[in-house]
Amino acid sequence: MHELSLNEAKRVGRKMKVHQGPRIADLPQLAEHSELQRDIRVVSSVLPFKINDYVIDELIDWSRVPDDPIFRLTFPHRDMLTERDFDSVASAIDAGAPAKDVNAAVDEVRWRLNPHPSGQLEKNVPKQNGEALNGLQHKYRETVLYFPAQGQTCHSYCGYCFRWAQFVGIKELKQQSKDIETLLSYLQGAPTVTDVLVTGGDPLIMKTAKLANILDSLVEAKLPNLQSIRLGTKALSFWPYRFLTDPDADDLLRLFERTVDAGMHVALMAHFSHPRELETAAVEEAIRRVRSTGVVIRTQAPLVRHVNDDGAVWAEMWDKQVRLGCVPYYMFVERDTGSKQYFELPLVQALRVYSEAIEKCSGLARTARGPSMSASPGKVVVDGESVVAGERVLNLRFLQARNPHWVGRPFYAAYDPRATWLDGLRPAFGEKRFFFEEDAVDDWRQLERDDDLSRFVG
Numbered sequence: 001m002h003e004l005s006l007n008e009a010k011r012v013g014r015k016m017k018v019h020q021g022p023r024i025a026d027l028p029q030l031a032e033h034s035e036l037q038r039d040i041r042v043v044s045s046v047l048p049f050k051i052n053d054y055v056i057d058e059l060i061d062w063s064r065v066p067d068d069p070i071f072r073l074t075f076p077h078r079d080m081l082t083e084r085d086f087d088s089v090a091s092a093i094d095a096g097a098p099a100k101d102v103n104a105a106v107d108e109v110r111w112r113l114n115p116h117p118s119g120q121l122e123k124n125v126p127k128q129n130g131e132a133l134n135g136l137q138h139k140y141r142e143t144v145l146y147f148p149a150q151g152q153t154c155h156s157y158c159g160y161c162f163r164w165a166q167f168v169g170i171k172e173l174k175q176q177s178k179d180i181e182t183l184l185s186y187l188q189g190a191p192t193v194t195d196v197l198v199t200g201g202d203p204l205i206m207k208t209a210k211l212a213n214i215l216d217s218l219v220e221a222k223l224p225n226l227q228s229i230r231l232g233t234k235a236l237s238f239w240p241y242r243f244l245t246d247p248d249a250d251d252l253l254r255l256f257e258r259t260v261d262a263g264m265h266v267a268l269m270a271h272f273s274h275p276r277e278l279e280t281a282a283v284e285e286a287i288r289r290v291r292s293t294g295v296v297i298r299t300q301a302p303l304v305r306h307v308n309d310d311g312a313v314w315a316e317m318w319d320k321q322v323r324l325g326c327v328p329y330y331m332f333v334e335r336d337t338g339s340k341q342y343f344e345l346p347l348v349q350a351l352r353v354y355s356e357a358i359e360k361c362s363g364l365a366r367t368a369r370g371p372s373m374s375a376s377p378g379k380v381v382v383d384g385e386s387v388v389a390g391e392r393v394l395n396l397r398f399l400q401a402r403n404p405h406w407v408g409r410p411f412y413a414a415y416d417p418r419a420t421w422l423d424g425l426r427p428a429f430g431e432k433r434f435f436f437e438e439d440a441v442d443d444w445r446q447l448e449r450d451d452d453l454s455r456f457v458g
């Protein structure tokens with residue numbers, strides 16, 4: 001690791017250099033790991049990888065490769081593919097097959113990797129005059145997600161990203177919006193919305209001028225109910241120079257300041273996977289600068305094997321975040337897509353990691369909720385396990401739900417040491433279905449309509 005001092009970085013005007021696709025196998029740092037190079041070449045033909053020189057030089061400890069957690073987070077590993085998928089792509093590459101045959105093998109494997117998790121597209125894209133609004137998602141009553149077209153990539157990629165399909169350009173799966181007007185016009189007719197979450201990819205990959213168009217337009221629209229703008233980003237961990245030395249870094253901070261001054265709550269939903277990402281001089285200074293604008297940094301990450309599957313790691317991360325003035329927010333369960341089998345953990349193990357972490361932390365770090373699954377009916381947290389009426393059960397609860405009346409209501413699943421997701425759990429007490437599966441109202445829009453109707457009738 002060679003950490004650049006801030007003064008050095010400012011002096012040289014640090015520019016981001018990225019390494020992408022199978023060519024990452026040729027990085028000089030990997031020259032001593034020839035056994036890894038072929039694996040990297042094969043896996044990165046199927047799944048998207050992109051790593052910048054800050055991650056390579058300042059976050060990865062090359063003396064600990066391949067087990068270094070940031071290396072595991074950002075570099076390909078053979079086990080990210082099943083043996084059969086790995087071999088089918090490897091044999092095409094090894095045989096020096098023509099590009100079209102390699103691509104055919106690659107495409108076949110990609111489609112087996114579940115590129116659309118949780119029925120996202122069909123159910124969550126809102127409509128206006130019968131037409132789907134591409135680039136928006138409105139699953140929970142208060143919050144609209146906005147995917148600006150220019151923000152659909154990241155400064156580096158996480159191996160576990162559930163957006164991998166759009167990074168490899170499976171076109172039908174791209175969800176993005178080219179104009180802010182669609183968002184504004186939708187919000188004008190959506191009085192329940194208090195929060196807009198700008199997401200991607202990573203919206204901070206955009207130039208400040210582009211981001212300013214979004215934030216300034218939201219402010220100028222004077223939407224009476226809009227109170228918060230959130231930006232989902234991993235820039236603080238993957239490229240803190242975005243806030244320090246990029247040519248428009250100061251403009252970004254001024255944009256944050258004026259959005260806060262206009263009365264918005266602005267939250268950076270910062271993705272941190274490991275305490276290592278909080279240790280460099282660059283990230284500490286970036287956090288300090290962001291906070292000085294009045295923007296609140298809330299932190300979240302999925303719990304993944306090989307990277308952060310240890311309570312002590314989360315405790316250290318949350319404590320460090322609190323010390324730096326960030327607010328721990330969510331610990332997610334890894335989603336059902338891509339190289340899930342490589343990163344996933346059983347829910348009961350996720351619960352153990354969460355519990356071990358939370359008991360070690362100060363109360364100020366216990367704002368972190370989890371382990372939470374972003375499942376089709378809502379965000380479901382595993383609260384614990386208990387024995388009820390002689391049966392061993394998992395205690396579950398909605399943190400967010402399509403039907404807001406479900407939020408907070410405890411429910412129980414039969415204890416299952418292997419289940420990794422909600423759809424792998426069965427209801428406890430011999431019941432056939434979970435309570436929410438029996439509710440005829442499974443969307444907040446229905447509640448709004450029912451309320452309208454009762455107002456009309458009354």
Ligand SMILES: *Cc1c(COP(=O)(O)O)cnc(C)c1O
Binds near residue numbers: 137374
């Ligand atoms: C997580 C999430 C949100 C935000 O939920 P909060 O609990 O308010 O952070 C909004 N929309 C979708 C689709 C989400 O997955």
Ligand code: SF4
Binds near residue numbers: 158160163
């Ligand atoms: S930063 Fe977020 S969107 Fe980008 S690769 Fe990582 S998980 Fe995916």
